[in-house]
Amino acid sequence: MRLLTRETASMHRIGIIPFDIQANAIALLFVTSQTRGRWILPKGRAQPDETHSDTCHREGFEEAGVRGVVLEDFPFTVLITKQADGSVRQVPVTYYPYLVQQQEDEWPEMDRRQRHWALIEDAPKVAYREDFLGVIRQFESLKSWIKEAADQHKSQQPKQLMPAP
Secondary structure (H helix, E strand, O other), X not given: OOEOOHHHHHHOEEEEEEEEEEOOEEEEEEEEOOOOOOEEOOEEOOOOOOEHHHHXXXXXXXXXXXXXXXXXXXXXXXXXXXXXXXXXXXXXXXXXXXXXXXXXXXXXXXXXXXXXXXXXXXXXXXXXXXXXHHHHHHHHHOHHHHHHHHHHHHOOOOOOOOOXX
């Protein structure tokens, strides 16, 4: 697993696409951004000496209150528009599909964020900006491989997180 240097970590973000599968239905979990309340996917900077997988687990719990499995075989990097200090810049974010196995009622950012499950076909109506539509499209293009990998882990999951379709 690749570790990030301080220079790389200052710009590059690591994110997750939290998802669950029931039968053939796939749902994605969105959270609200802290500043503008828009529906986004969890992401953040890697801590020094933290692997991508470690960052995925930490960000998933901090921002969305979820724990699960990082599907490390399917990363993809996109440019996300970030507004900060009155300026707009593009930041590279490497996203990993993240099979949610547990959703907590309490999590570190629960007072600053909301969460929302959306079926993958409804996700473009929820996602904020074109940035996340590209992420969703890439996830959909890998859907059969992601589903196959998730099915291997699914048998270990004791409860269902999304309602039956």
